[in-house]
Amino acid sequence: MELRSTHSRYGLAQIAMHWLVAITVFGLFFLGDYMVDLGYYDPWYRSAPHLHKSIGLLLLLLMVVRLVWRWLNPAPAPLASHRQWEVKLAHIAHAVLYLLIFTGLVSGYLISTADGSSIAVFDWFEVPSVTGQVKQLEELAGKVHRWCAWSLVGLAVLHALAAIKHHVVDRDETLRRMLGLSAR
Numbered sequence: 001m002e003l004r005s006t007h008s009r010y011g012l013a014q015i016a017m018h019w020l021v022a023i024t025v026f027g028l029f030f031l032g033d034y035m036v037d038l039g040y041y042d043p044w045y046r047s048a049p050h051l052h053k054s055i056g057l058l059l060l061l062l063m064v065v066r067l068v069w070r071w072l073n074p075a076p077a078p079l080a081s082h083r084q085w086e087v088k089l090a091h092i093a094h095a096v097l098y099l100l101i102f103t104g105l106v107s108g109y110l111i112s113t114a115d116g117s118s119i120a121v122f123d124w125f126e127v128p129s130v131t132g133q134v135k136q137l138e139e140l141a142g143k144v145h146r147w148c149a150w151s152l153v154g155l156a157v158l159h160a161l162a163a164i165k166h167h168v169v170d171r172d173e174t175l176r177r178m179l180g181l182s183a184r
Helices: 012-035 045-074 084-113 136-169 174-179
Strands: 117-123 125-127
Touching: 012 136, 012 174, 045 084, 045 117, 084 117, 084 136, 084 174, 136 174
Parallel strands: none
Antiparallel strands: 117 125
């Protein structure tokens, strides 16, 4: 399998980034949902947010790389069997997925840096606040972050169901291309 995509197949780089982002988004979602209810004396009270923030910032970096890679290396053409409305809906869904991911990641960053503090990423490096102290930013960013997280997971589930529909009902190569499998 080639690193770059071709007119008919996704390349290894796009496939790997797609699945890494998908797994990370769901992992962050479940970790975030779990950590908001932790009590002060829970052993994960400090560890879970640190892990969530560190992975979130690394995901932001990966998403920037993914966006640049996609711009330099466009996705394969839609399959001939896809209807025009399916192609348009897929483009809209992908754009909204990207928008929700970036909005969720930036709002998560703003939650943690609204008081002017930086974020330590696995104690490897720190990402400073770009806003300084801004009143009520943490609350607003928190609402946006939560809304984006739930919307993103909901749309990602619909995205996965559409891929399964293409594989099981339409019996086309949509899912096989994103899994890196050869045509049937």
